[in-house]
Structure formats: structure tokens, C-alpha cells
Amino acid sequence: MKVLVVDDSGVMRKIIARSLGACGVTDVAEAGDGREGMEVFSGEPFDLVITDWNMPEMNGLELLKAIRSSGSSVPVIMVTTEGEKEKVVEAIQAGVTDYLCKPFEQDELRDKLDKYVAV
Amino acid sequence: MAGPEQFHSRIRAQTVRNPQVTASMSADDLLAQVMQRNDKIQSPVVVAAEQSAPLGIDRLSECMRESALSVFSKMCGIELTLSETIKGPSPVRHALSGIVGMSGAMKATTVINISEELAFAVAEAFTGERPTKIDSDLIDLIGELANMVGGNAKERLSTPSLSLGLPTVVTGEGHCIAFSPDMQLSTLQFDTPHGPLRIELGASEQKNRS
Numbered sequence: 001m002k003v004l005v006v007d008d009s010g011v012m013r014k015i016i017a018r019s020l021g022a023c024g025v026t027d028v029a030e031a032g033d034g035r036e037g038m039e040v041f042s043g044e045p046f047d048l049v050i051t052d053w054n055m056p057e058m059n060g061l062e063l064l065k066a067i068r069s070s071g072s073s074v075p076v077i078m079v080t081t082e083g084e085k086e087k088v089v090e091a092i093q094a095g096v097t098d099y100l101c102k103p104f105e106q107d108e109l110r111d112k113l114d115k116y117v118a119v
Numbered sequence: 120m121a122g123p124e125q126f127h128s129r130i131r132a133q134t135v136r137n138p139q140v141t142a143s144m145s146a147d148d149l150l151a152q153v154m155q156r157n158d159k160i161q162s163p164v165v166v167a168a169e170q171s172a173p174l175g176i177d178r179l180s181e182c183m184r185e186s187a188l189s190v191f192s193k194m195c196g197i198e199l200t201l202s203e204t205i206k207g208p209s210p211v212r213h214a215l216s217g218i219v220g221m222s223g224a225m226k227a228t229t230v231i232n233i234s235e236e237l238a239f240a241v242a243e244a245f246t247g248e249r250p251t252k253i254d255s256d257l258i259d260l261i262g263e264l265a266n267m268v269g270g271n272a273k274e275r276l277s278t279p280s281l282s283l284g285l286p287t288v289v290t291g292e293g294h295c296i297a298f299s300p301d302m303q304l305s306t307l308q309f310d311t312p313h314g315p316l317r318i319e320l321g322a323s324e325q326k327n328r329s
Binding site (some may be wrong): 009010012014015018056083085089092096097098099101102103105 | 152156
């Protein structure tokens, strides 16, 4: 099981990696923005992508669209403060698999990960 | 980077890599789940405020209070207790400030001012590691904290055409932060088991409310 975590915050990448570790996933790649995320994504196979929305260079929505445009149906979870209906609809229309609004309890994140992590 | 054919071949391989783990929620279910969560965070105070009060410092203050309580409780397990609300800037400033702005329907600035001890406790709660000094990771953390508190408050305001800026972090005991002169100011003072937290707010009243 290999997971890509894309977030411009190193802290959030650590939090998510910790939660992945608690689910038994230790093979985690990281990227600091969408552009770097797409470069990493296109370099090796991933089972799950977890991305923030607001990032420099390329945001999470643009990354999601790029992943879907490439023909990939890999599960993508958006973890973001953007909870407005219009934003959520935009992400769904772009092909997001699941959505988690910050702040969240770490159990909420683990519950989401459990659905998509087959270890 | 590999050529286009290798790239698309690799992508196609990814889609069948784990066929048991596929999207298990419909788009309607996912939207309903997020909207249900949003409904829960709209407190009666905010709902009542939407009906009569202008978009300004008082509504922002209430939404920021609720946001801070939620963020610190959910993300760090740290309970905040509001000890005082001051109409004006904070009389004291601690070592770290996370600053985030709002624009659009309202112009606002939020300063999350936090002591070293509380910042170290938050870092330990977030990552499992307690820092021993202010470093780039801790600065990143304070920025993320400001982003979450500001972002959650923006949702609670439930106002279209309101955008949140990227956070900035300032460090150093006694650092100065100046608000725009047209802003009304308010300071929320919280107590925590690890020391105080202050949230300073500046907001320009919405001019033409329809």
C-alpha cells in the first residue's frame, strides 16, 4: 500500500503520515504542492492520494483534475478547510473520492483512511 | 520523466492495483455528509446573527471564538476557556503570532498569539513530538493553526464572497502588529492548561448590506 500526501504544510503531512502509520501504512510519499504532487504521482504507482486544497503552484483541485485527466481512478481524499457547498460540489464534479474538513478529530481521519487502506 | 505511453501505462496499472478499494460513496452521499457537518457547526448565535446583525467585528468575534474552541479541542485535545473579551488590541503579545486575513464581503485580520509553552504543547499534540525551541516546523504549525482557525471561522460566518488569505507567522517576544486604521478591534483572551492564548481581531464593517 503506497500513499501520496500532498500539502504545503509539513505539520499536516506529519499528522496524516502518523494517522497512516496507525492504519499500518508506512510507505508514504510526500509533496509540498500540487505541481510537485503530480510529478511524484506520475513517477510511481499509488493506491491513494490525500491532498490539501489551498497550495501554491498548483492547488488540490487542479491536482485532482490533472490526476483524473490522466485517466487514473485512484482514490483521492481532499483534506481542507474549504467546506463551502460550492467548493465541495466543485471537488465532487472533478472526481474527488472523499472529503474531510478541518478541524477534524484524528479518529475521523483514521476512519476515512480505514475505508481506503487495504493492508 | 517517462514518455507519454509509459506514463499512461503506469496510470492504467494504478487503477487496477487495488480493485477492492474503490469509491464506496456516491457523489450525493458525499455532498450530504459534508453539508451535514456544516449544518452542525452553524450555532444558533450565528444563525440569529445572520438575520439581523451586519457583518462586522461582533459576528467575527463570535465565530472566531467558536472556531478556536473547536480547532484546539478537535485537533489538539486542548480545552480553551474564554476569560475576557477586550474591545481593542491585546495589551500583551507572546512569542508567536499566526496572522491570516479575510477579504471580499468583509475585510478582516486575525492574529493568533500564542506563548512558546502552549505552542510546544500544541506541536506535541499534533505530531507526537515536543519541540525544544522555535524552529521552522513550529512556525509551520502556527501558520497551519491560523489557517484552520481562520478557515473554520469563515465557514461559520456563512457569507458568500469571503476569501481567506495565506497565513503569515511572526516570532519574537513583544513583536508589534499594526491593524489597518479603519478597522474595529477586539481581543479574545483564553486560558489553557499550558498558558494563555490571545486572538486579536480587526474588521471593517460591511458597507452596503443588501
